[in-house]
Amino acid sequence: MNALGKAKVFDVDKIRADFPILARQVHGKPLVYLDSAASAQKPQSVIDAISRTYGHEYANVHRGAYYLSEMATRAYEDAREKVRLFINAASPSEVVFTKGATEAINLVAHSFGRAFIKAGDEIVLSAVEHHSNIVPWQLLREATGCVLKIAPMEADGSFNLESFAAIIGPKTKLVAVAHVSNVLGTILPVREIARLAQAVGAKVLLDGCQGIVHQIVDVQDLGCDFYVFSGHKLYGPTGIGILWARAELLNAMPPYQGGGDMIESVSFAKTTWAPAPAKFEAGTPPIVGAIGLGAAIDYLNSIDRVAATAHEEDLLRHAMSSLAQVPGVRLIGTARRKAAVQSFVMEGAHPHDLATVLDRSGVCVRAGHHCAQPLMELLGVSATTRASFAFYNTRAEVDALIAALRKAQEVLL
Amino acid sequence: MNADPLNDDLRTLYQDIILDHGKHPRNFRVVEHHTCKAQGNNPMCGDRVNVTARLADGKIADVAFEGKGCAISIASASMMTDALKDQTPDAARMLAHAVRDICTGKDVQLADPALALHMEKLAALSGVRQFPVRVKCATLPWHALVSCLEDKAQATTEK
Numbered sequence: 001m002n003a004l005g006k007a008k009v010f011d012v013d014k015i016r017a018d019f020p021i022l023a024r025q026v027h028g029k030p031l032v033y034l035d036s037a038a039s040a041q042k043p044q045s046v047i048d049a050i051s052r053t054y055g056h057e058y059a060n061v062h063r064g065a066y067y068l069s070e071m072a073t074r075a076y077e078d079a080r081e082k083v084r085l086f087i088n089a090a091s092p093s094e095v096v097f098t099k100g101a102t103e104a105i106n107l108v109a110h111s112f113g114r115a116f117i118k119a120g121d122e123i124v125l126s127a128v129e130h131h132s133n134i135v136p137w138q139l140l141r142e143a144t145g146c147v148l149k150i151a152p153m154e155a156d157g158s159f160n161l162e163s164f165a166a167i168i169g170p171k172t173k174l175v176a177v178a179h180v181s182n183v184l185g186t187i188l189p190v191r192e193i194a195r196l197a198q199a200v201g202a203k204v205l206l207d208g209c210q211g212i213v214h215q216i217v218d219v220q221d222l223g224c225d226f227y228v229f230s231g232h233k234l235y236g237p238t239g240i241g242i243l244w245a246r247a248e249l250l251n252a253m254p255p256y257q258g259g260g261d262m263i264e265s266v267s268f269a270k271t272t273w274a275p276a277p278a279k280f281e282a283g284t285p286p287i288v289g290a291i292g293l294g295a296a297i298d299y300l301n302s303i304d305r306v307a308a309t310a311h312e313e314d315l316l317r318h319a320m321s322s323l324a325q326v327p328g329v330r331l332i333g334t335a336r337r338k339a340a341v342q343s344f345v346m347e348g349a350h351p352h353d354l355a356t357v358l359d360r361s362g363v364c365v366r367a368g369h370h371c372a373q374p375l376m377e378l379l380g381v382s383a384t385t386r387a388s389f390a391f392y393n394t395r396a397e398v399d400a401l402i403a404a405l406r407k408a409q410e411v412l413l
Numbered sequence: 414m415n416a417d418p419l420n421d422d423l424r425t426l427y428q429d430i431i432l433d434h435g436k437h438p439r440n441f442r443v444v445e446h447h448t449c450k451a452q453g454n455n456p457m458c459g460d461r462v463n464v465t466a467r468l469a470d471g472k473i474a475d476v477a478f479e480g481k482g483c484a485i486s487i488a489s490a491s492m493m494t495d496a497l498k499d500q501t502p503d504a505a506r507m508l509a510h511a512v513r514d515i516c517t518g519k520d521v522q523l524a525d526p527a528l529a530l531h532m533e534k535l536a537a538l539s540g541v542r543q544f545p546v547r548v549k550c551a552t553l554p555w556h557a558l559v560s561c562l563e564d565k566a567q568a569t570t571e572k
Contacts (some may be wrong), residue, residue: 350483369459382481
């Protein structure tokens with residue numbers, strides 16, 4: 001909240017004009033897009049960068065000895081440098097392009113996991129994890145016989161550091177947790193988690209899919225060993241994600257997939273690997289995805305992110321207090337430190353029915369288990385409705401959500 | 414009642430009979446001494462429905478369900494159990510097929526007058542045809558039923 005002090009007035013109308021889709025209607029009603037945590041909308045500059053690349057600057061990268069290929073290679077590597085600066089990585093060779101956060105976690109589980117995690121070693125996850133930060137470790141458990149432990153959560157959705165400290169120990173080799181919960185919005189105390197984990201010799205992976213959207217991320221300051229995120233939640237295209245890892249880890253890790261572009265030399269007798277990041281980018285990479293993500297980062301650098309975050313916090317507060325006034329609504333996830341994501345349930349109305357009725361008012365929300373079924377079980381619900389906010393949303397859109405909920409009660413109750 | 418055609422769609426989907434069965438499901442239990450059972454899952458949303466039945470003398474002597482889901486899937490399951498008691502498995506399969514058809518926008522004519530009478534009530538489920546993502550909610554219990562009659566343990570809405 002210290003950011004609020006110096007936040008300037010945030011011109012949300014000017015921001016909205018950068019996102020062409022926000023001007024459209026759905027079912028004859030203005031679009032109210034409250035599902036950015038699932039995937040964010042794209043500014044025109046990202047759409048233009050993709051179109052310009054395919055239209056004028058496209059060729060395969062790292063191959064052709066001709067002008068266009070050099071141009072595409074430069075744009076691809078420039079995007080890597082933009083990501084490096086955006087997360088303050090020490091070197092661009094620590095930034096690996098993947099097809100998404102899910103692939104990045106699978107890469108770590110497959111490569112780091114199989115090389116360095118043995119039977120009986122422990123991996124600690126949190127109770128709020130997305131399936132993408134659960135299932136890869138279960139696959140690793142099947143392959144290696146390692147043990148998964150779950151750090152508990154408080155009733156309000158906050159992370160319990162004391163319980164976490166009690167379950168980690170010398171057997172803990174990896175702690176893999178969300179930076180921000182996609183269901184509850186909880187901002188996990190990741191610096192403290194990293195400090196405690198590293199004190200017992202464990203590596204730390206942060207799933208930054210939601211974190212990097214709502215927080216300014218400095219991977220060196222966070223003190224983690226791996227940080228992963230997806231481009232499409234950060235206003236960039238689909239099909240691109242980032243694995244950041246410390247150089248010494250990437251150097252020690254074996255390849256994840258074999259193919260072109262990841263080798264130093266190939267013979268039928270022996271193949272040697274290229275150094276990172278190429279070692280982990282087998283085959284033709286998502287070239288235009290990377291360039292589009294670079295354009296999204298340019299866009300984020302062009303706006304006042306401190307003011308944008310303050311605006312999102314204002315939307316969250318407005319949503320929490322407005323939702324609490326709707327009869328029968330119960331907020332799910334009320335931790336003190338939260339990003340602009342709010343789950344809730346309404347008495348007598350299943351989230352899917354709510355989402356259907358809301359849609360007819362132009363309001364897009366997510367309903368279901370949010371790919372976090374173990375968390376749903378802990379919460380004692382089978383599904384929730386989730387409204388998630390980006391800096392392009394407005395207080396009027398929160399009010400539209402509330403009005404649509406009241407209408408849903410008329411239809412469903 | 415309302416001039417807004419979009420609202421009319423919603424009223425067609427959530428008509429009183431659907432809301433009534435959704436809030437007060439019939440036969441919401443496990444059939445005692447059931448002879449077959451099946452679970453229906455919608456992996457997309459996590460909805461679950463367990464169907465149990467007791468077959469005797471070539472007929473469905475009892476059929477019931479348990480589960481978690483939206484108003485549409487619970488109402489569909491509830492109306493299904495109402496319609497199927499004392500039907501033959503073949504008639505049950507015919508109704509299941511007919512429900513799938515009306516939910517996806519096809520018209521259905523059943524020759525058997527008794528079944529046609531049941532279809533009149535089940536026609537309320539056809540409101541989902543204006544809501545393509547909700548079709549699976551209405552058909553899930555019927556998928557589970559067909560599996561139950563074949564005594565497959567699992568049914569799923571994903572093909």
